Amino acid sequence: MTQTPAENSEQPIEDRVNNRSQRPDSEAFRSFMSSSWAPASQQLPDQAAVAEHAARRRRAISDQFKGERLVLPAGPLKVRSNDTDYMFRPHSAFAHLTGLGVDHEPDAVLVLEPADEGTGDDGGNHRATLYFRPLAGRDTKEFYADARAGEFWIGKRPTLAELRAELALETADLAELEVALTKNLGAAEIGGVQVRLVRDVDPQIDALVDTARINTALNPETADLSQADLQDGKLVEALSELRLVKDDWEVEQLEVAVAATIEGFSEVVRALPRAIGHRRGERVVEGAFAARAREEGNGLGYETIAAAGDHATTLHWITNNGQVKSGELILLDAGVEADSLYTADITRTLPVNGTFSEVQRKVYQAVLDAADAAFKVAKPGVKFRDLHGAAMEVLVDRLVLWGLLPVSAEVALSPEGQQHRRWMPHGTSHHLGLDVHDCAQARAELYLDGVLEEGMVFTIEPGLYFKADDLAVPEEYRGIGVRIEDDVLVTAEGNRNLSAALPRSPEDVESWMSSLS
Helix, strand or coil: CCCCHHHHCCCCHHHHHHCCCCCCCCHHHHHHHCCCCCCCCCCCCCCCCHHHHHHHHHHHHHHHCCCEEEEEECCCCCEEECCEECCCCCCHHHHHHHCCCCCCCCCCEEEEEECCCCCCHHHCCEEEEEEECCCCCCCCHHHHHCCCCCHHHHCCCCCHHHHHHHHCCEEEEHHHHHHHHHCCECCHHHCCEEEEECCCCCHHHHHHHHHHHHHCCCCHHHCCCHHHHHHHHHHHHHHHHHCCCCCHHHHHHHHHHHHHHHHHHHHHHHHHHHHHCCCCHHHHHHHHHHHHHHHHCCEECCCCEEEEHHHHHCCCCCCCCCCCCCCCEEEEEECEECCCCCECCEEEEEECCCCCCHHHHHHHHHHHHHHHHHHHHCCCCCECHHHHHHHHHHHHHHHHHCCCCCCCHHHHHCCCCCHHHHCCCCCCCCECCCCCCCCCCCCCCCCCCCECCCCCEEEECCEEEECCCCCCCCHHHCCEEEECEEEEEECCCCEEECCCCCCCCHHHHHHHHHHHC
């Protein structure tokens, strides 16, 4: 039989991505590469400010899962195209319990190992260890040949001792992880340790834990992992609920993110004249904000919505390839992610030429009044869902006043009605923090039906969206989309608008835009 070229090839497919590299591999080269380097600094970093906060968070989780091994992967690098990766961002639960931000550490795993009650870290029930791939020595091939982990390619990475000192957290080489995850694993009836895993973060860790669960089951041939999945879900739930109330350090990080975001909005206003003349003006707006996000923070907290004209009525418009025209509005929903990975989430709707038209101002003012109504009820002891209710009452009243609703306000606000949601289909608020939609795995009774507490941070973001082809509204409203979004901290007395420095009223928006032109 005649073989095809592919069948006759001796080089594995996975090795062919290196065909372009032309890396030398002679003994002389290896010897030369490992010599004549200045000695590495032996000075350890100071303990990071976040370390004590992260330790308290680990203790809180430890108290909920006594006697069980808890596994929180950071996640692997993700391929963007062929052999190039996206910039790494660790899973938020991992970042929350370690304090690691920016691009540390792909493939790392935090393991909370059960200890006798009260004998663990800080008097808790677990001893925490961070497993990661430490910096390879300059006498190793990894130093110059590993494009994903080698210092020659990606820069200096921390040693075990450096992260131990910075985070006040025990560290170990990633090579030791498999034994740490699988030792003594098994049914509690025979003295084994139960494990809970944050799933769907690192496929290799999922496979390792699942295989170990099957192999150590009382009857491996009939092992059922469905109960383990439920147990894993409870850990994810608890980690999400732990973030519902922010500590002082987290609030500071959110303030950093908000301040940088406000600067980004100013850059956008300055870029509007160029955007108006560009065939893809929305990209000009997007780019102006993105540049500030990278200069001041880790980058974007989420994909920017730069929606001009009728695009503003598409809730998650991130294509951003449209024109920006004088006389129309542009809705900018954007947030800077700080180096700590905490993100802002702010929206302003701006008149492209700096001045609202009469109907634009009318719609804008209605949305602003709805937001202010939500602010008034945002205080400890109030249910989270009441923020939405307060905003909807205002919007329904305006829609009735304008003759747009086919029913009364009472009917529209009833569970059987909700006709107003045609023009305001999303929720008014969501929690904010490490994720732009933070705490998303929390139980409904603690989120939507939860009671506001001091330290909670969320958005207030009502809107009205009248699509260009919506024949249920007069022509003058069509193509107008308005959203106003601020980031709000619950205080003992009520609330504080973290993004208050960014103008909100139509008059202040016009004055601010004029000052930047």
